[in-house]
Amino acid sequence: MNDTKIGHDQGPCPIGRAGSLLGERWVLLILRDAMLGLRRFDEFRGHLGIADNILAGRLRRMVEAGLLVKTPYQDGNRIREEYRLTEAGADLAPVLRALADWGHRHTGGAEEAAPMRAVHVDCGGDLRPDNQCTRCGAKVGREEEAWIRPWHSPAPVRLAAPTAAAARRESATGATVVGSG
Structure with missing residues (x-):
């Protein structure tokens, strides 16, 4: 008998894998708001009342998982990033x-x-x-x-449409590359 335990996020069960990502506090509410058109950090924070550090961590994980993609936008003289749904999101x-x-x-x-x-x-x-x-x-x-x-x-x-820039692909080095457009 093999005593090695596989975490739900890496195991063969798709419900376990999905649950390990979607079951984190705030993720479903961020997804809901993204589907309803919110895109910017300040919009998510204001609507959800979530702390900056928690929101930043959830958004980062959701981008890494391919649910959202960061897209640059112009804010006055600054270039900032907003979060848009991918096809998976x-x-x-x-x-x-x-x-x-x-x-x-x-x-x-x-x-x-x-x-x-x-x-x-x-x-x-x-x-x-x-x-x-x-x-x-x-x-x-x-x-x-x-x-x-x-x-x-x-x-x-x-519902917000997924962005064309949301197509994720793996580069030859294994780094995540997000297309533009």
Whole structure:
């Protein structure tokens, strides 16, 4: 019998690997906010009320994991960086929707608040978990999906599209290279 233990982040179970990344405190909330269009450090900090050092660490880990990519932008005379969703990060939208639904049903407060809804931007119909619109029957891509969080605002918010710069590839040296554009 082999007594060597493999951490969940390196083991064969995809749930263990995903959980080791997504289960860190703040990661899911940062992803939610990135999907709703937040990009800048100050925006995340202000919306979440998270300490700078904790936020910096989570963002760094999320970039290393390929969920977000850092993209430069001009701020007056300074070049700064913002965080944009990658394809891998954007692919977590159904997971966050499922967590929102589960949280609404099982963590209390459901009597007081309406649930989060995913809607089809074109017709306003609700989306089923498989992203089929209940009103028009269309299979909806994320570019046509919006979320309504009634406890925050009744207005639908379109999901942020993953950036074209988010394609990660490994260089010959093993360093992570992020494409631009």
